[in-house]
Amino acid sequence: MNRRILTVFTANIALASPAFAEADPLTDIIVTGQRDKATTDEIESNKEIVSTPDAASLVARAPGAALIDNGGLSGQVQYRGLFGDRILVRVNGQRFSSGGPNLMDPPLHYAPMALVDRIELDRGISPVRKGPGLGGGVNAILKQAEFSDSASMQPQADLTAGYRSGDNSYLTGGLVSLSSERVKLGVIASYEKGDDLQYPGGIIASSSFERLNYGAHAGLKVGDGSLTLSYRRQETDPTGNPPFPMDIQYFNTDFLSLAFEGKLSDNLYLEVEAGHVAVRHLMDNFSLRQGPASPMNLRATFADADSSTASTSLRIGTPDRHVRLGADVEVMDKDVRITNPVNTSFFLTSLNNISGSRIGGFVESRLGFGPIEAEIGARLDHHRMEAGSPLLGSAVPMGPRVLASAFAASDRSWSDDTIDIAARFWSDMGSFKPRLSLARKTRVANAIERFSWLPTGASGGLADGNIYVGDLNLKNEKAWIAEIGFDYQDSRFYARPTLFYRRVDDFIQGVPYDHTPEIIDSPVEMVANMNGDPTPLRFGNVDAEIYGADLDFGWNISGPLNLDGTASYVRAKRRDIDDNIYRIAPPNARVALSWQENTWYLGAELQAFADQNNVSATNDEQPSNGYLLAGLFGHVELTPGLTLDASVENLLNKNYTEHLAGYNRVDGSDVALGARLPGVGRSAFIRIRWTGF
Template identity: 35%
Template sequence: MFQHNRVYVGVVSVIFSLGVSASDVEVITIQAQQQSMATESNFAVGNSIQADSADWLASVPGANVNKNGPVSGIAQYRGMFGDRVSVKIDGYNVIGSGPNAMDAPLSYVVPVMLESMSVYRGIAPVSSGMDTIGGAVSVDMKEAEFSTSDWEISGLFQAGYRSNNEADSASFAANIANDKHALLSYYSYYDADNYDSGDDNLVYPTQYEKEQFGLDYRFQYNSGKVGFSYHKTETDDAGTPALAMDIEYISGDRFGLSGTQALSGWDIDWSLGYMESDHGMANFLFRPVANPAAFRNTTAEADTLDFKVHAKTPLPMGSLLVGVDGYMADHDAFITNPNNPAFLVNNFNDVEDNRIGLLAEWTHFFGKHQASVGGRIKFNQSDAGEVSHFMAANNPMVASLVNQFNDADRDDTETNFDFAATVNRIHNANLSFSVGVGVKQRAPSYQEKFLWFPLPVTGGLADGKVYVGNLNLDSETAYQFNMGATYNTGDFSISPNVFYQRIDDYIQGTPSTNAQVINIARMMAGDDSPLQFNNVDAEIYGLDLHWRYNASKHFLISGTASYIKGERRDIDDDLYRIAPPNASIKFSYFGDTWQGDISLTGYANQDDVSLTNLESETPGYGLIDASVSYFFDKVTLQAGVDNLFDREYARHLSGINRAIGGDVAVGDKVLAEGRNLFVKVQYQF
């Protein structure tokens, strides 16, 4: 049942055989390795105690994470991030309640329950998510496992400690099952103080407290399986120094009902999910606020109904997948001042964001080739209720913005489409090639459309700028191309990819020309150049690769490299928050009862920055991490160090600091953690 649970990256190469999914592009999988030791096709990552599962994405070529706080990581893939990247957990669309992505989808993943996290490399198949213009991440959590005999009980205890921020973690999971019924329950707790950078600069506020628990029940019968799951996430008193406020609480309840059924030659995969999330944030939890009138408290809520019915059938030399899926999400958010009962800004009121898709994917094998073609039609409907501002009665500019929004036609319906096609060819026993093309569309997010008042509420952009939305935004359209090769001799493999995306109507903040918006932003936020979400033209291109070399039965060397360039096509400017060129190499040694890993990671300086977003350049840096793991009968011990030489650096994908109270100046990049010693113990039964 439960086996040694360590985090690995598994490289799943293109497969050429009957019965392969239509989504058979190359997949990079971060997975919980089954059994005690790594295999030749897996290499260890994520050695330290992780509270935010998004951090593991940095080990995937082309992928990375935008960090706005220690538990607020946003997935990025090949220069696109946020709502452009589809993130699904157990097949469900997870929609956070925070309008600034403090609770981005991956924050709801339970690290101890992580079975696998897969990134579709290249052009994501249309079946992988509703909006995959920026790629797709699929997370599978452990589910209840059946026994082959009478009732059996298995489980694990896990605990860890990190020295830099005195982080503690403790987790428990238990599975009870027979051959028909299986029940899994778990509990996980993370707690940390503020961390220091490499030069002992206090990075504040970066503390957090996070608690997760839940259960998963499965019942299987002759032709199928049915399951019910419940997951609870509670995050309290967590810092987000790159945003205007910190997390007071996040309380999320996620319910899922799912199953598989064989019916008349079709394999049916269905699910129905519901998620309710409440979120409170404030600027006075950890940050000194001298003026009582400047206190701010925001409360946000989100409810999401998620559904999926996919059916797959074999065809001569291939397969066909058809389906319908989607979600209906409601959002509310209002701002108050606890020192002023009259202060109320109804920021997002009765917002609806509904997205439903119809899809079909066909796979065909012919000779040494495999072709996969898929299409998705997407029906998007959005609306918002009337808004209000406590200053509208006395300030004509505020009243004008309120009236303009309330008098506008906010109900919008549009139809988009996605198309993806990939051809794979086996050249010989060691070499294969792939070519993919796609056209992907994305309707604007509710923040991009319905942010009617100038505020730094942007879905987690964290550039320190003030924005307003645009009810007249068009959907983004990306024309995508990907070409790759895989060379594999058994002991050595390398898989480079090159890619290009031409994006029409890319949604980007550009300087507002609304005099009322400019005056209000200057008066209330000190921003003389607020931005408005508008459609522009852009392009993103680059290359990435991963490789491995089995030097011997016990010694493995592996690595990744990525280069991404994002540019505006309408003006001479670079896109915001693009990861700099980077590479990593890992040396792993496998003994009979132990494993050692040394990782070297390097990031180049990033001077291709967005002038529109006033983005600052960042210098390059190099890091060394090391760990050793010992395996006993039922116990695993792991110890190691991150940032061995205590390097002072800032990730380019971290936001700028907006918090007073630490050693990082307001307006500077948030510094990363300095040297961190860690230890972890796990007992399985």
């Protein structure tokens, strides 16, 4: 009997092979066939056939997750109804601030699929040791050199190339390294380029992309620990963002990190990290798309973001029974400058000299109460943020000048403390393992939500077509979270259902600017009306609740024949008024049937998405229709170390729209202005990977 079951849940086509006979589904949680810690799943990229360049697509097929598609390289992860900076997303464990005021560069923008080794997905909630965050956490681990068993330097390589027909795109990249038992040296690089996306009704204009990534890292064994230094640069060249009023012209971003981890003694384990990320960004409304008819409406926006981080933690005890103490700090600086490229006298800083910091500490314990295992932790953070006075050119009209003067005269500094608590409990009862998670989590308003004095389309990635303005008096979000479920597994079947509930006080979202939204009777509404929206929204505090259920399962039907799938349901609504939270994934399910032999497998997948009628009236959200998609996938090991993967997504070439895809803002496209963006048509994908030396 074949005791390996194929799990399928990637972008239209994906697969993995968990070893059921060996896995513990709670302390060694299986999503893609890899052992895991008690609080995380691991998704290995080499076991997934992901056709898109966006690593968010890889995460989005996990139970409870979905993709917020804001462009080919700007996807955000939604997890159990939360997205944006409510999800703790990192790359190589490094936190950093987005450079784009519309979150065109969410963290996974900096994780090209050719360089991703694996994704660590916090199951439900993130442990407090990983930092503050309202929802779960995602950490993209890039490929890196590993220490070898040899005293001499040995070469290693992990190289990938791929092609996708749906946008005539290609990718290439990987890792080349030298390592010994004490020293490792590695170089990574990748390049991707794609044309506009094709769908059954035509072409989605301004959806092309281009991205270059390169870097180097070195490691040294120091006693019972290791010291690692890494540098990486990413250059995102012109890339379209149809749901936004502008497209990416460039992101030039540098990553630097230094880390040590290792044993100080049998019961002491130390981790220390320091890092810096510098983002330089330009976006405009005319280079990739049809520009405004009047030159006075041409816009080019420059944005910078610098993030410095440092953290340390000390684990006292064994991996299964310990107390962990730690502290971390983040320092952030941001600037956003709007210009007209044909008029040097027109410029204004919608965010000027934004500075912020967070200093935090935590205590966390792994312990047991008879048959019950537990992980319990708490953290305290002090936050500070301040904004400079706006700068304006002489050609800026009177309306924005009035708003800038009012903002300059206001109290533009803010500080507060937050407390997060998280507790997870589980018990090993053989094939059945119940689990329970309880938490109090917080989130503070970001710079866009608090300091946006100028009414613009910058919404932190919401992409709902509304014009927004910030609020200096925003309160912190506070979520009370409960999750309950179980993991069942025997030699032929597994299932992992979860029920969850989040009650969020002071949830931050767009609300009508004032009590007379149909009457233009304030300077903010006058300026917003000049920019095309007479009913702007203000970021405000509301009360919300989010609840639902998700499941993944697998069944070894007979020998090499396997059935696998996922199902997700989430309901998110306001508690203060009768309305829904914006941009929530509809109920969906995926089922795959596969035939697996030792060196190859073939399979087919069906994806079903229900109608989404629970939409936000406040955000003018449109309902969407359900749809069913079919796909094929396959894998073959050509020689040891050389593999070939292939897939066909949207096999029947169905014309459909994803509810989370956003609305078209590009004039002259085959997609109508204001219409929800369609999904890709029938598209073939092929990938070859070589690991050797």
